[in-house]
Amino acid sequence: MNSETLNTLDSYSKNKYKYGFVTDIDNEKPKKGLNEDTIKFISLKKKEPDWMLEWRLKAFSKWKKMKEPKWANLNFPEIDYQDIYYYSAPKGFEKKPKDLSEVDPKLIETYNKLGIPLEEQKVLAGVAVDVVFDSVSVATTYKGELEKLGIIFCSIGEAIQKHSDLIKKYLGSVIPAGDHSFSALNSAVFTDGSFVYIPEGVKCPMELSTYFRINAENTGQFERTLIIADKGSYVSYLEGCTAPKRDDNQLHAANVELIALEDAEIKYSTVQNWYPGDEDGKGGIYNFVTKRGLCAGKNSKISWTQVETGSAITWKYPSCILKGDNSIGEFYSVAITNNFQQADTGTKMTHIGKNTKSKIISKGISLGNSQNTYRGEVSFLRKADKARNYTQCDSLLVGNKCGAHTVPYIDSKNNTAVIEHEASTSKINEDQLYYCRQRGLSHEEAVSLIVNGFCKQVLQELPMEFAVEAQKLVSISLEGSVG
Amino acid sequence: MFLEIKDLSVKIENKNILNGLNLNINKGEVHAIMGPNGCGKSTLANVLAGKEDYEILNGKINFKDNDLFDLNIEERAQEGMFLAFQYPVEIPGVNITPFLHSAINSKRKRMNEEEIDNLSFAKLLKSKASDLGINIDMLKRSVNTGFSGGEKKRYEILQMSILNPDLAILDETDSGLDIDALKIVTDGVNKLKTKDNSFLIITHYQKLLDYIKPDYVHVMVNGSIVKSGGSEIAAEIEKDGFQKFQ
Numbered sequence A: 001m002n003s004e005t006l007n008t009l010d011s012y013s014k015n016k017y018k019y020g021f022v023t024d025i026d027n028e029k030p031k032k033g034l035n036e037d038t039i040k041f042i043s044l045k046k047k048e049p050d051w052m053l054e055w056r057l058k059a060f061s062k063w064k065k066m067k068e069p070k071w072a073n074l075n076f077p078e079i080d081y082q083d084i085y086y087y088s089a090p091k092g093f094e095k096k097p098k099d100l101s102e103v104d105p106k107l108i109e110t111y112n113k114l115g116i117p118l119e120e121q122k123v124l125a126g127v128a129v130d131v132v133f134d135s136v137s138v139a140t141t142y143k144g145e146l147e148k149l150g151i152i153f154c155s156i157g158e159a160i161q162k163h164s165d166l167i168k169k170y171l172g173s174v175i176p177a178g179d180h181s182f183s184a185l186n187s188a189v190f191t192d193g194s195f196v197y198i199p200e201g202v203k204c205p206m207e208l209s210t211y212f213r214i215n216a217e218n219t220g221q222f223e224r225t226l227i228i229a230d231k232g233s234y235v236s237y238l239e240g241c242t243a244p245k246r247d248d249n250q251l252h253a254a255n256v257e258l259i260a261l262e263d264a265e266i267k268y269s270t271v272q273n274w275y276p277g278d279e280d281g282k283g284g285i286y287n288f289v290t291k292r293g294l295c296a297g298k299n300s301k302i303s304w305t306q307v308e309t310g311s312a313i314t315w316k317y318p319s320c321i322l323k324g325d326n327s328i329g330e331f332y333s334v335a336i337t338n339n340f341q342q343a344d345t346g347t348k349m350t351h352i353g354k355n356t357k358s359k360i361i362s363k364g365i366s367l368g369n370s371q372n373t374y375r376g377e378v379s380f381l382r383k384a385d386k387a388r389n390y391t392q393c394d395s396l397l398v399g400n401k402c403g404a405h406t407v408p409y410i411d412s413k414n415n416t417a418v419i420e421h422e423a424s425t426s427k428i429n430e431d432q433l434y435y436c437r438q439r440g441l442s443h444e445e446a447v448s449l450i451v452n453g454f455c456k457q458v459l460q461e462l463p464m465e466f467a468v469e470a471q472k473l474v475s476i477s478l479e480g481s482v483g
Numbered sequence B: 001m002f003l004e005i006k007d008l009s010v011k012i013e014n015k016n017i018l019n020g021l022n023l024n025i026n027k028g029e030v031h032a033i034m035g036p037n038g039c040g041k042s043t044l045a046n047v048l049a050g051k052e053d054y055e056i057l058n059g060k061i062n063f064k065d066n067d068l069f070d071l072n073i074e075e076r077a078q079e080g081m082f083l084a085f086q087y088p089v090e091i092p093g094v095n096i097t098p099f100l101h102s103a104i105n106s107k108r109k110r111m112n113e114e115e116i117d118n119l120s121f122a123k124l125l126k127s128k129a130s131d132l133g134i135n136i137d138m139l140k141r142s143v144n145t146g147f148s149g150g151e152k153k154r155y156e157i158l159q160m161s162i163l164n165p166d167l168a169i170l171d172e173t174d175s176g177l178d179i180d181a182l183k184i185v186t187d188g189v190n191k192l193k194t195k196d197n198s199f200l201i202i203t204h205y206q207k208l209l210d211y212i213k214p215d216y217v218h219v220m221v222n223g224s225i226v227k228s229g230g231s232e233i234a235a236e237i238e239k240d241g242f243q244k245f246q
Helices: A003-013 A036-045 A050-064 A105-113 A143-147 A156-162 A164-170 A181-189 A430-438 A443-459 A464-479 B041-049 B073-078 B096-110 B118-131 B136-140 B149-163 B179-192 B232-240
Strands: A127-133 A136-140 A152-155 A194-198 A207-213 A224-229 A234-242 A249-252 A255-260 A265-272 A284-295 A301-308 A313-316 A319-322 A328-337 A342-351 A357-366 A371-380 A388-397 A403-412 A418-427 B003-012 B015-025 B030-034 B055-063 B081-084 B167-171 B198-203 B216-221 B224-229
Touching: A036 A050, A036 A181, A050 A164, A050 A181, A143 A152, A152 A156, A156 A164, A156 A194, A156 A224, A164 A194, A164 A224, A181 A255, A181 A284, A194 A207, A194 A234, A224 A234, A224 A265, A255 A265, A255 A301, A265 A284, A284 A301, A284 A328, A301 A313, A301 A342, A301 A443, A301 A464, A319 A328, A319 A357, A328 A342, A328 A371, A328 A443, A328 A464, A342 A357, A357 A371, A357 A403, A357 A443, A371 A388, A388 A403, A388 A443, A403 A418, A430 A443, A430 B073, A443 A464, A443 B096, B003 B041, B015 B041, B015 B055, B015 B224, B030 B232, B041 B055, B041 B073, B041 B081, B041 B167, B041 B198, B073 B081, B073 B096, B081 B149, B096 B118, B096 B149, B118 B136, B118 B149, B149 B179, B167 B179, B216 B232, B224 B232
Parallel strands: A127 A207, A194 A224, A207 A234, A224 A255, A234 A265, A249 A284, A255 A284, A265 A301, A284 A313, A284 A319, A301 A328, A313 A342, A319 A342, A328 A357, A342 A371, A357 A388, A371 A403, A388 A418, B030 B198, B030 B216, B081 B167, B167 B198
Antiparallel strands: A127 A136, A152 A194, B003 B015, B003 B055, B216 B224
């Protein structure tokens, strides 16, 4: 690698994270630390029925007996769970505001700054947004229009109160509280998140989207999202996330459950841009996320697409349980790590039904001193006749101090299963850079172009409205104006 | 003077490649450099374009009143220098349209010209492609990816005709081309030639010069130019080879 390339890489790592501002707003918090009182406080604040509190407390008792999973290729100091606030809400949020006139102007300003205007007329046409600020949902747009179709799109808190049948039936059905310590933790202390129900035969006419923002200091964000697509329905859902710049690490442990019934399809896209820490590796979000989809019915389909550019630590494996015959699971991922970021991400595809198919396309890009691991598990159970998987993992190294790792597990109990696996690791090619620059592109433009080309297979899976944004985010992650 | 190379000596990895090379090119001239394998022809092309693998030991290069060594690769390109590569590299996932669009606009920016918008650019690209007999489908593919040798060379000429350089350097553009492809490529060059731009054509064989008529032919041996003259030199080489110049 020649000196000019190294200089440019150096300038990339002088990150400026443009979402790093703090909103100065009074907030309401319980005491720091995790105990039954904290959980009761959250449940009370959320005006939850008793069964929900019991559900939480049960999860908490499981968590107390559990240890964090340690198999990931990640290094970080012990998390002190007693040094975290588990709930933070802007004051006066006893009730979710009915409309925007009741929302604190500071909050509206925050989202304008983030490029997410809350006034519906300004919102991206055809996208309904639920906005979560620390522990509470502040606004959900286009609600009325969706209600006409029977679609429920609201905060999970509201769903617990108003749609308890669905919550009781599905919450924790894909990710049991006792699955691992982060799922138990989330089940005990989850604060807000989105709930979606698409009734039988309805194709949701717009993108549904949630925007998560961590604002308060020393606060964990534990959101919970539950999406149910009833028979023959379709929904495309997108989440985005940012957080202020702080020197301390903040914990984010979300759980997302998807359920697709017969002939239903769920497309779930994530653009994750939490604060990644500074160029020396100080600060940043610890992102421990459990995302799992159940293809419960025949011919159902769940597709995960993720663009992961933020967080100091990413631990995330959006997975599919392919239970229904002929069901399809897909995972498309771009993970970019820079400076001292660490990402251990991938997927799990569990083939249970006959003729089930899964596809995994993973693109990892490592810069600076970062470590980027793809970890995947594809398993075929005994009855999964003629199931198929295709996996492609490509890693791109930019610079010579970073690392790329690929850890694929394959487990087949059925000998009719067909498995294809392709993997590649390459360094950014000096000849490609030279070629682009000879045409007049700057060194940075050239790197961004080559990396975007490398990710194209995944980026083109994103909903149109966001593909361009994601492409910009990829470029910016390299340039250094954002983590 | 448009391009002036004075007493240029260059080495790479402890090996001297160019040894006191001199060459002057005026506006509107076509120069051909011929020489045996390993004489330093491609090195000269890459040193002009600014590739960073070389160590400049001595000499000066002036290009359009700039000291060329003060400009980096992209600045030279934006100033109007174009290198048609001998082996164009594949860039998977990168479509030619946004690629060339960014390229042309970075040049226009430097020249303080207005940027060209998407639609006008798409039109320009299409019309240039059809001039060169390039199928529109080829424009939908990634830069050079999966192209045959001939397709890559045609693609280079397409890019050249879009960027409309002041100085075009063609590095063995004829190698690996069959006679039909050679004709398409050389037609493209001839169409582009005006009294305001110049060409430096690097070739191993005389055949290319049947189609592009150079004003000057130079023979390069062991990193310097040993003989210059008109197209009669090309005929001499065709007849006797490079032996007698060494």
